[in-house]
Amino acid sequence: MANARFTVVGGGLAGLMTTIKLAEAGQHVDLLSIVPVKRSHSVCAQGGINGAVNTKGEGDHPDIHVRDTLRGGDFLAEQTSVKGMCYAAPGIIYMLDRMGVPFNRTPEGNLDFRRFGGTLHHRTAFAGATTGQQLLYALDEQVRRYEAEGLVTKYEYWEWLGMVRDEAGRCVGSVAMDLRTMEIRTFPAEAVMLATGGPGIIFGRSTNSVINTGTAAGRAYIEGAIYCNGEFIQVHPTSIPGEDKLRLMSESVRGEGGRVWVPKKKGDKRHPRDIPESERWYFLEERYPKYKNLVPRDVATREIFDVCRNLGMGIDGGDAVYLDxxxxxxxxxxRKIKGVMEIYEKFVGDDPRVTPMKIFPGMHYSMGGLYVTFDPDPRTLTPADGSPKNQATTIPGLFAGGEADYSIHGANRLGANSLVSCIYAGTIGGPAMISYAKNNAKSAGAVSQKYFDDAKKYWTERFEQIRKMNGTENPYVIARELGDVMTENVTVVRYNDKLKATLNKIAEFRDRWHRINVLDTSNSNNRPLSFVNQLWNMLALAEVITKGALLRDECRGAHYKPDFKLPEPKTRDPNQDPEWMKLWRERNEKWAKLTMARFTENGPDITYEPIPTPVMEPEPRWYA
Amino acid sequence: MSTNDRFVHLKIWRQESPTQAGYFEEFKVPYKKGANVISCLMEIQRNPVNAQGQKTTPVNWDSNCLEEVCGSCAMNINGRVRMACSALIDKLEQPITLEPLKKFPVTRDLAVDRNRMFEDLKKVKAWIALDGTHNLGPGPRYSPKVQAERYVLSTCMTCGCCLEACPQYTRDNDFVGAFAISQVRLFNSHPTGAFNAADRNHALMGEGGIQDCGKAQNCVRVCPKEIPLTTSIMRMNRAVTVQTVKDLFMKDEGEEAGHSGPA
Known part of the structure; x- marks a missing residue:
């Protein structure tokens, strides 16, 4: 493998960890990122990173982390990768500690851990309330070291456009565009990792960053990769609505003791500080006496939605509850959550230390993503070290990791599991890419130049066409309308008639796309040009998400359809109600399956795959 | 305040490419409660028409997280360098003037090339020299007090505000500026990072190093993360002085060390 090169797309935690693993093994990496890697969306993660280090004498163990994660995900996660991640998590936290992440400390100088949602243990290591930023910086610094040594070449402000494939369909490289000069070129690679994050911008305003359009994953799907569980979209219970985005108020606020409430009297106009304790309704604490304010996110989100929309008990009758x-x-x-306190203060103007915050759920995370495989070691039931099957998409040579892949979080992600899942994906993805390349008889560099020339020609022509688009539609207006309709119909509560209407709307948007005006024909930093292409890919994923939601007639994790809800069990522990258990089992047999979406010209072709459950048998999920 | 509350009046620097001349273009966008500079720029994307009613191109700017942690959207707003995402319209005098950072080459409109900052992080070796990513157990213990000090330094998002405000930092010199000096303090204050403190100190001793600081103290005043940059500069000044003295004796120490270890 002399002169072998690998491509990593995306400079967030998953991409940087993949890069480090490749460089550490002496491989050359081309790291493509749409923004300077230090500005990637991972910086937005606030609360922390999970790992059952068990420093609080609570008897925590990776197996309990596995159980919490699988239950939290309502048994739709890929079990062996979950187990692998939970067992690797303490080591990952230690590695980050060695890299110099300023994790909060106990008086003795050890790592401190806080509690997060969906668990009863203190399992979340944290660096103030900007843990994602701190972790990203640590990996960025290590990558910079390899860059200084010449093993890593960064291509920042480069956008990945699509794959280069040989006659057998193997991915032998990528086509990318320099967003400053608009130059298009190919990057031959033994293997390509897509660590391109989630598709939040499809929902318009969300807690996601501007770049999270899902364009790369969308394009990979159009080119034949399977997109899995797209309908599972996490809506974070606590965000502050804004004109440009919804700003996340971390779960750590509740982890550190924050309480959610509304006035008991509908439309109570008093200042929250003037409402006495006895006249406040702490609805999460009342409804979930065991987990209280730290129920999993999907549960908290639905409760807040219910209080505001169904009961009309929101503050001033509107869409808001107090986070106090x-x-x-x-x-x-x-000391513990200053970063979050500052965001609220800066963007709302009130000091949350004095006045309770007003929050409402906001689209946050995609559990679904590109379908990838794992190669479990039969003894440990965790992904086998260095197997080329790990993090591999269905296209040979194309890997995916982080929010861009579907594997770890099932139907709902637990807080503080995203950072660890991204780093874990890189940890096993890098070695998988190397093994894959070693097993290949022919290097990507030895493949006929024709494939590269053809791919480059395709994209050059496509952008020439886009540049000529001089219709009447504004691409940013279409994107905003798409976001509005997706947020309204495909987030917290879903109804089939509205989902069907959304599919029709998406078809309409696609029709309007053809009448777009590109707005800018320049050859310098032409963002609209790039965005028009992205929008096409966003529409493809929007369709996958919506159709997946339409077809799945059940409630599971973040996917909630009132019309297909099981009745309430007669006992608090549903296991004690045999009739209910029968209904649950029937439901589970039908729907405990992966949604596999394949691109066709007539829309996504959706099939279902059973989920192997070698680690843990599904059980009803309850948090009361 | 603007004469018409229903519109936000903006005066924005336009420059098509690094080599072309720039000019101001005025816009009037509908006012919305809670709007910030970014949401106004987004509004222009959806309706790229200037205040004269002429069609124009959407404005180019850098932004990403929109919550002041990614460092992208630094620009001059009404003549003051700051992050555009946290610049709320209600708190700004109109017309609101938006200009790119002046210490970096403009790529287009309000977007600039700050790659020099990342290169300078290489120069000062702003990392911990890790043995590897394999499992080696926890890192060194340190006190909550040291953590608190390091954490603040580590929130530096490479936005460039401190450099924009610095009279010593220019496009044609090599000065690394406050952010890089503060990063040296960050890494030197880590128990393992301290092993390579001398290397980093040396990087601050050469041309473009800490002696170029003119002590104007503008940096600390504009830092959006309120990082104690002048304290960092003071501490590193002292460290560099100590390093100079050490270097004199280190030669001898080095020779002695040669005798004590295996050949």
């Missing part, structure tokens, strides 16, 4: 930390000393808040 005013009972916690300001000094402690600053």
């Amino acid at each position: 930390v005013t009972h916690i000393p300001a000094e402690e808040l600053d």
Whole structure:
């Protein structure tokens, strides 16, 4: 493998960890990123990173982390990768600690851990309330070291456009565009990792960053990769609505003792501080006495939605509830969640240490993503070290990791599991790419130049066409309308008639896409040109998400359809109600399956795959 | 305040490419409560028409997270360098003037090339020299007090505000500026990072190093993360002085060390 090169697309945690693993093994990496890697969306993660290090004498163990994750995901996660991640998590946290991440410390100088949703253990290591930023910086610094040594070449402000494939369909490289000069070129590679994040911008305003359009995953899907569980979209219970985006208020706010409430009296106009304790309704604490404010996100989101939309009990009758930390000393808040306090203060203008915050759920994360495989070691039931099957998409040579892949989070992601899942994907993805390349008889560099020339020609022509688009439609207006309709119909509560209407709307948007005006024909930093192409890919994924939601007639994790809800069990523990258990089992047999979407010219072709359950048998999910 | 509350009046720097001349273009976008500079720029994308009613191209700018952690959207707003995402319209005098950072080459409109900052992080070796990513157990223990100090330094998002405000930092010199000096302090203050403190100190001793600081203290005033940059500069000044003295004796130490270890 002399002179072998690998391509990693995306400079967030998953991409950087993949890069480090490749460079550490002496491989050359071309790292493509649409923004400077240090500005990737991973910086937005606030609360922390999970790992059952068990430093609080609570008897925590990776197996309990596995159980919490699988239950949290309502048994739709790929079980062996979950187990692999949970067992690797303590080591990952230690590695980050060695890299210099300023994790919060106990008085003795050990790593401190906080509690997060969906677990009863203190399992979340954290660096203030900007843990994602701190982790990204640590990996970025290590990659910079390899860059200085010449093993990594960064291509920042380069956008991945699509694959280069040989006659057998193997991915032998990529086509990408320099967003400054608009130059299009190919990058031959032994293997390509797509670590391109989630598709939040499809929902318009979300907690996601501007770049999270899902364009790369969407394009990979159009080119034949399977997109899995697309309908599972996490809506974070606590965000602050804004004109440009929804700003996340981390789950760590509740982890550190924040309480969610509304006034008991509908439309109570008093200032929240003037409402006495006895006249506040702490609805999460009342409904979930065991987990209280730290129920999993899908549960908290639905409860807040129910209180505001169904009961009309939101603040001033509107879409907001209080998230209250005013009972916690300001000094402690600053030590542990200052970053979040500052965001609220800066963007809303009130000091959350004094006045309860007003929050509402906002689209946050995609559990679904590109379908990838794993190669479990039969003894440990975790992905076998260095197997080329790990993190591999169905297209030979194309790998995916992080939010861009579907594997770890099932139907609902637990808080603080995203950072660890991204790093884990890189940890096993890098070695998988090397093994894959070693097993290949022919290097990508030895493949006929024709494939590269053809791919480049395709994209050059496509952008020439886009540049000529001089219709009446504005691409950003279409994107905003898409976001509005997706947020309204395909987030917290879903109804089949509205989902069908959404599919029709998407078809309409696609029709309007052909009448777009490109707005800018320049050859310098032409963002609209790039966005018009992205929008096409966004529409493809929007269709996958919506059709998946339409076809799945059940409630599971973040996917909630009132019309297909099981009745309430007669006992608090549903296992004690045999009639209900029978209904649950029938439902589970039908729907505990992966949604596999394949691209066709007539829309996504959706089939279902059973999920192997070698690690843990599904059970009803309840948190009361 | 603007004469018409229903519109936000913006005066925006337009420059098609690094080599072309720039000019101001005015816009009037509908006012919305809670709007910030970014949401106004997004509005222009959806309706790229200037204040004269002429069609124009959408404005080019850098942004990503929109919550002041990614460092992308630094620009001069009404003549003051700051992050555009946290610049709320209600708190700004109109017309609102938007200009690119002046210390970096403009790529287009409000977007600039800050790659020099990332190169300078290489120069000062802003990383911990890790043995590898394999499992070696936890890192060194350190106190909550040291953590608190390091954490603040580590929130530097490479936005460039400190450099924009610095009278010593220019396009044609090599000065690394406050952010890089503060990063040296960050890595030197880590128990393992301290092993390579001398290397980093040396990087601050050469041309473009810490002696170029003119102590204007503008940096600390504009840092959106309120990083104690002048304290970092003070501490590193002292460290560099100590390093100079050490270097004098280190020669001897080095020779002695040669005798004590295996050949």
